[in-house]
Amino acid sequence: MSEYSLYGFSESGNSYKVALMLKLIGADWEPIFVDFGKGATREKQFRDTNVMGEVPVLVHHKSEGDFTLSQSGAILTYLAKRSGKFGGADEMEDLEILRWILFDNHKLTGYTASARFMRTFMGKADEPETKFMHARALSAFKVLDAHLDGRKWVVLDRPTIADISLCGYLFWPDHMGISWDQYPNIKSWLENIQAIEEWSPSEELLPSALAG
Amino acid sequence: MSEYSLYGFSESGNSYKVALMLKLIGADWEPIFVDFGKGATREKQFRDTNVMGEVPVLVHHKSEGDFTLSQSGAILTYLAKRSGKFGGADEMEDLEILRWILFDNHKLTGYTASARFMRTFMGKADEPETKFMHARALSAFKVLDAHLDGRKWVVLDRPTIADISLCGYLFWPDHMGISWDQYPNIKSWLENIQAIEEWSPSEELLPSALAG
Numbered sequence: 001m002s003e004y005s006l007y008g009f010s011e012s013g014n015s016y017k018v019a020l021m022l023k024l025i026g027a028d029w030e031p032i033f034v035d036f037g038k039g040a041t042r043e044k045q046f047r048d049t050n051v052m053g054e055v056p057v058l059v060h061h062k063s064e065g066d067f068t069l070s071q072s073g074a075i076l077t078y079l080a081k082r083s084g085k086f087g088g089a090d091e092m093e094d095l096e097i098l099r100w101i102l103f104d105n106h107k108l109t110g111y112t113a114s115a116r117f118m119r120t121f122m123g124k125a126d127e128p129e130t131k132f133m134h135a136r137a138l139s140a141f142k143v144l145d146a147h148l149d150g151r152k153w154v155v156l157d158r159p160t161i162a163d164i165s166l167c168g169y170l171f172w173p174d175h176m177g178i179s180w181d182q183y184p185n186i187k188s189w190l191e192n193i194q195a196i197e198e199w200s201p202s203e204e205l206l207p208s209a210l211a212g
Numbered sequence: 213m214s215e216y217s218l219y220g221f222s223e224s225g226n227s228y229k230v231a232l233m234l235k236l237i238g239a240d241w242e243p244i245f246v247d248f249g250k251g252a253t254r255e256k257q258f259r260d261t262n263v264m265g266e267v268p269v270l271v272h273h274k275s276e277g278d279f280t281l282s283q284s285g286a287i288l289t290y291l292a293k294r295s296g297k298f299g300g301a302d303e304m305e306d307l308e309i310l311r312w313i314l315f316d317n318h319k320l321t322g323y324t325a326s327a328r329f330m331r332t333f334m335g336k337a338d339e340p341e342t343k344f345m346h347a348r349a350l351s352a353f354k355v356l357d358a359h360l361d362g363r364k365w366v367v368l369d370r371p372t373i374a375d376i377s378l379c380g381y382l383f384w385p386d387h388m389g390i391s392w393d394q395y396p397n398i399k400s401w402l403e404n405i406q407a408i409e410e411w412s413p414s415e416e417l418l419p420s421a422l423a424g
Contacts, residue, residue, distance in 0.1 A: 074311040099286040106317040132341040
């Protein structure tokens, strides 16, 4: 058995954040497919694993027993501590990383994931709810783009779990009907992430919920 | 000068989370009013303090210089560490607290704050965007209510910053047009919070952005 099991699927950018981290730290892990399209995250068995009813869920198979954790930001924090990679070097750096993970969860991924899902997977691009979430996502891109002016990475002079969190949904600009040319600092930063050795797209790390 | 300054206003539940924490730990602090209604958080001077353009912002006046931090979840984490109160006792407890703070930021406060603002302060209760955000807030209440079944507090057998974060917007059910009678476990849990010595409502801790 692998050291880590990750419940998720490739269309979930939140699952991708964790899969990418596991890849980048060279972990021994395996994906466990969750059939989101068939409602698996809403079923009782999955709710018993995670009352929040969401992927990703990481299971760390330890000698003393399994440790289960949900919420990508908490999982990334755990894996940074385990591996000694992509975390901060002290409390102040950890706090600045946390600040951007919170911004990501609430504003950037929060609105992007919903707008993308409604637009691309539900075909509701013209509904007012979709437009509302889309506009909020663009506001978050504007904040991130302004912050990245003159910076190679979001928090430190090296990539951290803040970068890994924030990029989760951003390699799919076509799913949002946008181009990163409109946000040149985000564009350069995403290229920096793709240039990290061992970087892989979500489709190479996780099974698809759309296939079959 | 006080040890801490908190930029915020009483209608902001995210500001209230931090104000309540400062009150509960017995900190030496003072509020600094941010006139959200007049667009102060969007002005350049405030953006220079916080690129995310949001309250709350905490300034810790230390002998070696000011330390400034935004995002209520990061501020609560910082204050728990400083005070030794309302945090976890080990890494596993801290991770479980973080998991609920992330859920709060993304799902519970995220949708509640928007739905409440659009409904109560913009008078847009019947707009599809408001109904959409309102429905998502109710889903988050359902998750929290199920989790609180048989529990006095969200994570441990004592209140933590997860409770303080999650309750930020929940003492205003009338602003959401709901009653906590529909969510009996949330109702009991909010009563537990109100029973903490030194608990105060937002209006007693922070200046209003609506007054004057």
